[in-house]
Amino acid sequence: MEKGKFIYEGKAKQLYETNDKDLVIVHYKDDATAGNGAKKGTIHNKGIMNNEITTLIFNMLEEHGIKTHFVKKLNDRDQLCQRVKIFPLEVIVRNIIAGSMAKRLGIKEGTKINNTIFEICYKNDEYGDPLINDHHAVALGIATYDELKKIYEITAKINNLLKEKFDKIGITLVDFKIEFGKNSKGEILLADEITPDTCRLWDKETGEKLDKDRFRRDLGNIEEAYIEVVKRLTESK
Ligand code: C5P
Structure with a gap:
């Protein structure tokens, strides 16, 4: 091609x-x-x-x-x-508190929670991808309630599969962001990417960060962290 x-x-x-x-x-x-x-x-x-x-x-x-x-x-x-038409939404899943949620609500990073948190943000660079809720999304014409329901259902399944996969390779899936789109047949598909750019991945043993926070927070050894994720995923294929 x-x-x-x-x-x-x-x-x-x-x-x-x-x-x-x-x-x-x-x-x-x-x-x-x-x-x-x-x-x-x-x-x-x-x-x-x-x-x-x-x-x-x-x-x-x-x-x-x-x-x-x-x-x-x-x-x-x-x-x-x-080819899909992307919903201008960032769907964020949090299994452990970190990042913007820790900062916004004054909660210590690493705090464990019993329920999974689903957030949606409006993909808009000018306004810094603001956090919105379902009613905002529907009012803005981003998605219908029915589409949001489907998106949350698929997202919950993806979270379970990813948590299990990463757990098997010694990594805690702290949080991640995914995006959805619609193809020409009108099917809702998972789109974009799932990588250390879009997930927080902590080594289960050491707590070491194996994701883009190493770049965001100037922690060094960024490439090494990505190499480690590729290595573990490849070995467990
Ligand atoms: O920054 P925040 O804590 O809201 O990020 C939550 C998760 O979503 C993190 O895994 C982060 O990598 C991902 N994210 C992303 N792209 C953004 C915002 C967040 O991939 N624009």
Whole structure:
């Protein structure tokens, strides 16, 4: 499958048309941003690692009945995906308190909770992806209540599958962000990526952070953390 016309450039990926109107090529870059673009840099080979990690995870999810936009990995940095119209929503799942929730509500990072927290944010760079609720999303025309219900159902399943997978490889899945889109048939599909850019992953034994917080918080050994995630996921395939 040949790369066609360039469609769009995001913070970590580029999108290209193909000769099939229902398929696109997603190209993974090494660029890293944090704080809605306030901090910019690159992580050596991140694109290669995130392409591989998303491939491994989306394949696993598909095997368990989750419909995703992923079709196949084409090479080191490119994957073939179904073309979808993305809901401008970041769906966030929290299993342990960390990050913006810890900060916003003054709760210590690492605090355990008995219930899973689902949040939605409006994908809008100008306003810093603000936290919204279902009623905002419906009022803004982002999704219907019915679509949100489906999105939460799929998200809960994904959380269970991911928690189990990461647990098996010695990693605690603290939180993560996913995105959904609709294909030309109107099916809701998991889209975007699931990588250390979009998840908080803590080593179960040492508590070491194996995710983009190493970049966000200048903790060093960023590439090594991503390499470790690829290694453990590959070994447990
Ligand atoms: O920053 P916050 O605590 O809200 O992030 C929750 C989770 O969502 C983290 O795993 C983070 O990596 C992910 N996230 C993301 N993209 C954003 C915001 C958050 O992948 N724009």
